[in-house]
Amino acid sequence: MKTEPRLLALGPLRHACHACGTCCQGWRVALVDQLERARIQRAARHLGIADPIVDGALRQRDDGRCVFLTDDRLCAIHATLGADQKPKVCQQFPRRATLAEDGYRVGLDPACTSTHRSWRAGPEVDPLPAMQEERRLPADVAASEQGLIRLTRAPGATIPFFVGHFIGDPRHLPALPPPFSARACTLLGALDLASVASLQGPDVASRVAHLVPRLPTLDPAAPPPLALTPEHDAFALEVVRRQLFLRLGDPAVPPFVQALLILLGVLAAAWSEPPTTATPPDPQRLPEALSAWARLVRAPRFWQRLLPDLARARWLVTGAST
Secondary structure, three states, rough: OOOOOOOOOOOEOOOOOOOOOOOEEEEOEEEEOHHHHHHHHHHHHHOOOOEEEEEEEEEEEOOOEEEOOOOOOEEEEHHHOOOHHOOHHHHOOEEEEEEEEEEEEEEEOOOOOHHHHHHOOOOOOOOOOOOEOOOOOOOHHHHHHHHHHHHOOOOOOOOOHHHHHHHHHHOOOOOOOHHHHHHHHHHHHOOOHHHHHHHHHOOOHHOOOOHOOOHHHHHOOOOOOOOOOOHHHHHHHHHHHHHHHOOOOOOOOOOHHHHHHHHHHHHHHHHHOOOOOOOOOOOOHHHHHHHHHHHHHHOOHHHHHOOOHHHHHHHHHHOOOO
């Protein structure tokens, strides 16, 4: 008798939409079947929008925004006809379900740039229905992934704790290992962030715009210290955990590289904050930048510029060149 895969969750799923609009640009929203395409065509006629579908997906404007996104960052279909008239993908986001070898893993996509506002104390949401994808890993790779997830959940875990134990050099805790920071400065300093971020739409690009002038100034000979508030540190670990647990990102990228890509985003965002209290930081800027980064690293044109192969990833971890 065939049994259904068990349902696995990262604990209570909490989320509230804040109508930021970033989920309505840069994505290719594929329509699931002819019935859905017909429903969207009817909605477009009602709203006076021409040619809403291109190649089976919602049409995007030249700047990457969905043709149904209004100037006040609301979905015209949702506002006028109701949430149940939107495409299924739009109704379900940011809920995700990944069929892995241990069951259905359900959770919330950290690429929602307002998720930091409700991830701790927001209203609980039903994990299903959710966008589903099947991603299975070989046993040894899955075991290494589980080890990384456990690290994010260790008592007293912080980003420096995670990095130190991940790379096998916890001597410098509670600071980051300086050699790792220096190598991260090298990679981030060479990244042309602006050209890649713009591909995901203007609102996503705006979340990382303050990183663009900062990254080229990073000096591997003098890496800046990592200064994260406890709340930002906890959220950064949550993004790492969700990215690994839900197996988000390009399937070609193994879990330990996925973790490194997110960690580089944590450093990029933290190192781009004002260095002194003379300019009080916006508490929303860092987590929004990190969520935008979590989305950007899924695109091959982005991650291949940072960690194009396993040799570069191993160099970031160990400093050894091959």
